[in-house]
Amino acid sequence: MAYHHGSLKEDLLAAAARVVAERGPSGLSLRELARDLGVTHTAPRHHFGDKQGVLTALAAQGHRLLAGRLSSAGSDFLEAGVAYVRFALDHPGHFAVMFRPDLVNDDSDELKQARSRTRSVLLAGAEAYASSGGAASGRLKNAPSGGTSTGAPPLADMPPFALLAWSAAHGMASLALSGALSALGLGSTPDEVTRVARAGLQRLTPP
Amino acid sequence: MAYHHGSLKEDLLAAAARVVAERGPSGLSLRELARDLGVTHTAPRHHFGDKQGVLTALAAQGHRLLAGRLSSAGSDFLEAGVAYVRFALDHPGHFAVMFRPDLVNDDSDELKQARSRTRSVLLAGAEAYASSGGAASGRLKNAPSGGTSTGAPPLADMPPFALLAWSAAHGMASLALSGALSALGLGSTPDEVTRVARAGLQRLTPP
DNA sequence: CACCAATCTTACCGGCGGTAAGATATCACA
């Protein structure tokens, strides 16, 4: 039995993602994770600091994964939206902490950077859409000049349609993961849900 | 100092809603709640059983409140969607647990009944819409006949547009509460967010 | 080979959720 585990950090993240996917963020116990991996409960401290650190790292990893998926989907709103939903279904543990500022450390540089990447991809899609015919849609009133606190994004404010599309994808993902869709008979497997999500998102009509 | 508190159950729920709104469901401590209300930590047990019971009651109360709001909004999809978002902003503590089956007791009769009411209002709106001109939109393939487990709803399956509208409202509410919208300069006060949400939902075009 | 930094362990603390058993107030009913 080696004193050094070897890949404790990655293994902890993977195990955390699995547990959060199964039992939710509140069902996660660092001690249980450590037990499963055969280390004492203080071993994770060195890599993540505390429990919030684990969830923060998980959220950041999720944002990197999502940004990659969205990039691969290209600039098609429909496919990007479907990819968004699919990501949530494929990585429910990550998704469950990515939009939960109460669970993570919002000051983490890793998280801020990863989140910024997702935001850039989303806004870049919005820009591409706006400059390719949808320009007549009008934009939202600008915020009081500049973003609020986290540093203004380099892109223009999100136009209403982009917000609508993002919200629709995010809402479908959330509702699917909560079981609200399967309770309505709208599909239980990821493939079914993805198909239903595509059918819904198709009703979005870019201006 | 009276031995009986008098309104411990309601006070506990209100305090729980406040704490969850401020610190999230994982930041809730029954002992802290009991301390704040001047009772010992086992007093809530009689009313709610355990922590899950408190969150279940909170979720049920939230569903009743939401169903009321949606009913008041009438059958207009736009106003219903805005009301949905507004409800989440007005009752963030309730909303945070209403779609979290990992936190509540899904077998609770009170919760099932309250959730069913919300679902009925949503589906009734969808029905009203479908029978008033949108009937040409086509429906989703029916589920393998009958709902899955919680008993099939008495109404037809949700058409794609209704799913889209619900998802959009739900997504806007979730994103707003997560701070994702304010980070983009899309508004920080409930009124601003509501205005942005209406602008987005207005881009939904019923068939 | 000797030192150093990274990694993991042992030992400890307070707080939380949960359970069992008992005390006290309220209410129904004689």
Add this chain to the structure above:
DNA sequence: TGTGATATCTTACCGCCGGTAAGATTGGTG
């Protein structure tokens, strides 16, 4: 009116969790 049943709350206890401090083991670097 008063008395017993019931609802409500308390005291005492348990194990688990997250977090901290201090020390041991390992791998790398001069």
